[in-house]
Amino acid sequence: MQLSRDKLLDAYTRMKKIRVFEETMRDEFAKGTVPAFIHLYIGQEAIATGICVELTDQDTISSTHRGHGHCIAKKSNLEKMTMEIFCRADGLCGGKGGSMHIADLSVGMLGANAIVGANAPIAVGAALKQRVTGENLVSVAFIGDGASNQGAVFESMNLASVLKLPVLFVFENNGYAEFTGIDYHCGGGDIAGRAGGFGMPSYKLDGSDFFAVQEAAAEAVERARKGEGPSAIECVAKRWYGHFEGDPQHYRTKEELATIRRDFDPLIIFRQKVEEAGLVEGKDLDMIDEDLSSQVSSAVEKAKNSPLPDVKELTTNVYEEGSY
Amino acid sequence: MQLSRDKLLDAYTRMKKIRVFEETMRDEFAKGTVPAFIHLYIGQEAIATGICVELTDQDTISSTHRGHGHCIAKKSNLEKMTMEIFCRADGLCGGKGGSMHIADLSVGMLGANAIVGANAPIAVGAALKQRVTGENLVSVAFIGDGASNQGAVFESMNLASVLKLPVLFVFENNGYAEFTGIDYHCGGGDIAGRAGGFGMPSYKLDGSDFFAVQEAAAEAVERARKGEGPSAIECVAKRWYGHFEGDPQHYRTKEELATIRRDFDPLIIFRQKVEEAGLVEGKDLDMIDEDLSSQVSSAVEKAKNSPLPDVKELTTNVYEEGSY
């Protein structure tokens, strides 16, 4: 189905925002201002965005250690999210979570997660609302290629299938689990191919192409809302940078690294498609670019200048206040 | 390949021994002499036997809570095994393991296991010998249909596939996980069908038919010994009795229970096949029957009359002696 101009601009904005944000974080990390390791989402922008444009605020996602892109695609508050990455008092989680534990339940972002694969059952749990209280919602788990080998993920796929829950298992196959390639770590080599074994329809598609992702998401979301159960979507894309910032990537060939930006840039691919089809003009996108640059740098500056948590916060929110 | 007469008699002996043993245990349980819950293997005799006749003493198996049949098929010492079920000092594990934790490493029986699915990675570990020290061995994990949904099992299949290890994943689909039917608990409904997703060949066969099991086992074992990696074998059979002894089985229809013994008796099926093909005469089998009856009842009597462990044994074998 042809997407509206607004939806296209919205999608571009989310993708570009991720790109600009992550490039900025890369610079900040190099400068030493970021308090911990970060894992950049660059190269995978079309995946989070292609999925999230099909979701409402009532729909939920559960995310990974590489979660900045998911937050932005789900329209978390950018400033508060940035503050969280810098562990500031006014961050989404009060600075106690940090980059790998950002959550924003106000927009259905159930949290990044530093335990690989652990977010899959959590997404299944959110989907239980459809069954228990009849709420209309869809729940998405973003899962790396490496994470796809975790028991938690397999069990979740089976449970969602058995209970026919409205879950999308979105596999982000960026070719690597840390330093280990998918050709090595994935028996059979085909993540999507495993879904059939759980009685679930699946897609395997180009994760650098927003439209491929979005179309599959639209179908899967519709099925889920109708009560027809879960789907698996494997999005094949590239991780442009190291596993974490600072990773020298000895395990990747120079050729691979050289061609990535040319051939697998979700933003270039999107631009070409919409401009060629005459759906959006290049200058509209350029305006978005400009706007985002200042938005992001202001968010980062604001975050860096905002206060760290008060030390009294160390022991708050362990339990409900007054209950312990 | 046509099996030799000796091998056929050996197979029958193992199957029948399991049957007689388990019927006897059933009686003993009813009499109250057994110190804990037991899970009977009756109905599945052809599975353990069809697999184990293809193994040597160097080959290993890892077993489940329903492990008596595996022990017998792997030719554990019957008397010491019985003593273990009765928790006696001279049992295979000194009486501290009991029915759900019988092991006999002298014949490659790596242990029954009361944690559903937990034996799968253990079998993978034994198979690592092929890779690390070049030993010629095959390792088998017996896994229930219910257990097939455990993360441990999926991870093990993938790991064995990635490392091309000599493992047989033998799925004993007896229709139930405790009280819950396979139609409910298994997304997609096809356990063997999941193996392909891990890049592993699979079989789905009649687990009441020794010959079906044995043929698949022979193939899979050969592949494993050659270094061609793991296989999955789903054996569909019937659990004749309750999940544990004492289970009233409200969840099974009377019709189902009525026809099982007629249509799904591995011993009857075996007898018919070998007699019809003129491979073995009925009276040879009858002789085996008689012999086993007395063997089993003597083992049980001996076990019941043997001493419980000395209370000093409570704290032995926690660590290597003298090391703690």
Place this chain on the structure above:
Amino acid sequence: MSIKTYRESIIEAMVLEMRRDEKVFVIGEDISGGRGCGDFDGEAAGGPMGLTQGLWAEFGAKRVIDTPISETAIMGAAAGAALSGLRPIAELMFSDFFGVCFDQIYNQAAKFRFMYGEQGATPLVIRTMIGAGIGAGPQHSQSPYSIFANIPGLKVVTPSNPYDAKGLLISAIRDNDPVMFCEHKALLGMEGEVPDEAYEVPLGKGRIIKEGNDITIVAIGQMVGIAQNCTSRLEEKGISVEIIDPRSLSPFDEEIVYDSVEKTGRLLVVDESNPVCSFGSWITSMVSDEVFSSLKAPTKVLTPPHCPVPAAPNLEATYLPNVDRIVEASDYLVNYS
């Protein structure tokens, strides 16, 4: 008010809370029992121990959810459901199985509120069976509540009788944090007076089972009854014992213990946990810090030895702390000088 078993009390707590709040639901293996087997006729089994009997008949498959054998998915789904505003009761059939799914409990459910801030409230109850004494062997008889209590963000409850079982479970269900609700398998058939209506026994409030002056015995779960059985033998020896059942380990009622030890000057903890880093050692450690000056004798902890639970019935009987050992230890402490 009527006589009910510990098992019945647990079921009743769930039934009352499920009637009260449609967000409460139960999820676990075989909790309806046979639900997935098509056209069974009889009563659904309600779990191998009958602890969810009748729930499926009243609330149906939407709120009494049978699962595959996949504890990680169960606990994770329950955690995710709680984070999203439902109030799950997840069953971990035997607490011994925590090792296959603990990440979802300790790194996820227990940390959501801290990691994510207030939005991370996680009203989750995990009902699980603990304890030795019925010959269930090394992998079905453990009492890992010391491990659970070690985890910030978790609450841990260990009812010792039917009245507390019902009241504590109702409190746990209404609580907005994850609670490990540890049911002792040897107590399932225990009977007691239990009101028919809903009531709360608050988490974090211990109970003095018996007052006394010479020694404080803190006993946990199944050990409470065993400690009570010592009373007459101790009294024969002229020892007046005060017995405390903490009822919940996390939060823990430190004050009730401190007050008692300030009075008696002596502390014995009877605990079914593994000894090293046991909950008993935590209690004595706090007492040795906070009310040291009141102590007239060493503090002592009775636990099983540092070994797994053996299958053999005679070894299992020796494994558990018993009346003889409690009497002997009390005697030692009271006569210490």
Place this chain on the structure above:
Amino acid sequence: MSIKTYRESIIEAMVLEMRRDEKVFVIGEDISGGRGCGDFDGEAAGGPMGLTQGLWAEFGAKRVIDTPISETAIMGAAAGAALSGLRPIAELMFSDFFGVCFDQIYNQAAKFRFMYGEQGATPLVIRTMIGAGIGAGPQHSQSPYSIFANIPGLKVVTPSNPYDAKGLLISAIRDNDPVMFCEHKALLGMEGEVPDEAYEVPLGKGRIIKEGNDITIVAIGQMVGIAQNCTSRLEEKGISVEIIDPRSLSPFDEEIVYDSVEKTGRLLVVDESNPVCSFGSWITSMVSDEVFSSLKAPTKVLTPPHCPVPAAPNLEATYLPNVDRIVEASDYLVNYS
């Protein structure tokens, strides 16, 4: 003898033992690093923390085995391999991940010998990273050794310096029981004199880091260095401190602690574990029982508070026990009356 880092000492221990015994092998995630990515050229990364650097180049893929992200399969395979006569070193990248695979450790590897009798010997080392202090956040900074020490059948080691790291790891590899070898991430770059040849530091033997008369401080892992940093400030106050590093928590050298407390009459344990049921509480509990009559003051345990490890660097710094808190507690105990 030469100066080596804690990291280098760990690698050297593995290399020497792998040369000595072909049954020793290493299995884990990314331990070669990039092995599976086809034709990479440079040096294999040897894990994200470089803790297995060089192993793949020397011993090859048969004995340096990269795996998928499947900790249950890794730990279970290691357990099964050990049960079958190999001597695996399995890497659990961060100890925080124990929750996804603990069953294979605590119900399987740790119980084989007890459940199966002598045939169940399980010579397994699990190398894992513990500790806070580098901003790794709530799920990558924990120190669950109190939980490990609770488990019968497991041994638990916590080296505090390069010399011990090498000697303890060699002992652990030669040991015939499963050992949780806890490497502290904040110590990886620590340097010290380390002999080039193989040597054993026995499990179960603590070490007196510094002798003193007024108070015994038992410190674990990273806390050892912090306790050492208190010495001069305490001496300024006229307090002579004896510092003990137990080096292994299971087995634990009780005697070295008892002897010291008998001399000093005062005990402070500094422990990075969660407080409730911490290893520190276990030590003080034993001391309050066994050498009660020597105690001149309460026993004290310093741990982080009962909360997860926060991401914010200022909170993390507050979270950890530090010199100020140790000095203050020591002062309190020495002046207690």
